[in-house]
Amino acid sequence: MPFLNFNSATPLLKLTITLLTMVTIGIIVWFLGFLLSRIFFCIDVETSNQLLHGATSNLSTGQLKYYQIVQSVGFFLIPGFFLQWLFSTPEKPYFSIRRKPYLASVLVVFALILLAVPFINFLVEYNKTIGFPDYLSSLETRLKQMENAAQSLTQQFLIADNFSTYIVNLLMIAIIPAIGEEFIFRGVFQKIFFNISKNTTMAIVLTAIVFSAVHGQFYGFIPRFFLGLLFGYLMFWSGNIWLPVLAHFIHNTIVVTYFYLHSSGIIALNQESTSQLLSGWVLALISFVFIITLAVVIRRIEGQKSG
Numbered sequence: 001m002p003f004l005n006f007n008s009a010t011p012l013l014k015l016t017i018t019l020l021t022m023v024t025i026g027i028i029v030w031f032l033g034f035l036l037s038r039i040f041f042c043i044d045v046e047t048s049n050q051l052l053h054g055a056t057s058n059l060s061t062g063q064l065k066y067y068q069i070v071q072s073v074g075f076f077l078i079p080g081f082f083l084q085w086l087f088s089t090p091e092k093p094y095f096s097i098r099r100k101p102y103l104a105s106v107l108v109v110f111a112l113i114l115l116a117v118p119f120i121n122f123l124v125e126y127n128k129t130i131g132f133p134d135y136l137s138s139l140e141t142r143l144k145q146m147e148n149a150a151q152s153l154t155q156q157f158l159i160a161d162n163f164s165t166y167i168v169n170l171l172m173i174a175i176i177p178a179i180g181e182e183f184i185f186r187g188v189f190q191k192i193f194f195n196i197s198k199n200t201t202m203a204i205v206l207t208a209i210v211f212s213a214v215h216g217q218f219y220g221f222i223p224r225f226f227l228g229l230l231f232g233y234l235m236f237w238s239g240n241i242w243l244p245v246l247a248h249f250i251h252n253t254i255v256v257t258y259f260y261l262h263s264s265g266i267i268a269l270n271q272e273s274t275s276q277l278l279s280g281w282v283l284a285l286i287s288f289v290f291i292i293t294l295a296v297v298i299r300r301i302e303g304q305k306s307g
Helices: 011-040 045-052 061-086 103-128 134-158 163-197 200-214 218-238 242-263 271-278 281-306
Strands: none
Touching (some): 011 061, 061 134, 103 218, 103 242, 134 163, 163 218, 163 242
């Protein structure tokens, strides 16, 4: 049990504690990871100095993945568990970490995320078409440069022509972010925003905005915002943090697995043509109908269980 009972703290104080915790633990873990990297990767002094100033161009893919994992663990995973402990009482965990999800809900969530892929891809393609007025052309150019750099790094991360690399990618992209980000966003932020606004929809929307914005990709903002809404409602309907964790994990695992199968030659689908096929508006509309239908099913399952 925490030495101080922060469960009774005001929402604004909890928000302040959350932000300070993420920054403090994130910086400490990143610095420790940086020191260990000099041992693991035999990084010289010059490269170390460049890293301290944010330059990563001289790093290998393995080193970049290492720092990505360190960053996720430091800024999300450890703070998520720490805040769960800090804001809990002996009688009640802060966001139901001990409660197992119902099997029926797990199966429906799996189907939901799988069938949501075409609609999410449609949102990805739509987001790419958003333009800016002429007087903001310089901002648009900068955002596109950032997006290209982010996509290039993501492609570099996702290439996996052997099973061991696939497992590392699952850990880096699916497992750690699913737990860490959902503990922070749906577990902590969503509850704080609800306590401030006293409005469930507003809390879910605000959390989804923050969740998408933190990823720093304007041309991926809309699909991530939609996923944030989906994860938020799963948390609200079930009261169980593990359902949004599961949904987040399944979504990211689909991406990682696709690139593994493609990179290793198990499937020979053209990525561009596949993306265009899955982002068509007809398929997207069918996908959206499935999303709404399965969301209603989950809500009823969770309502019956809690009733």
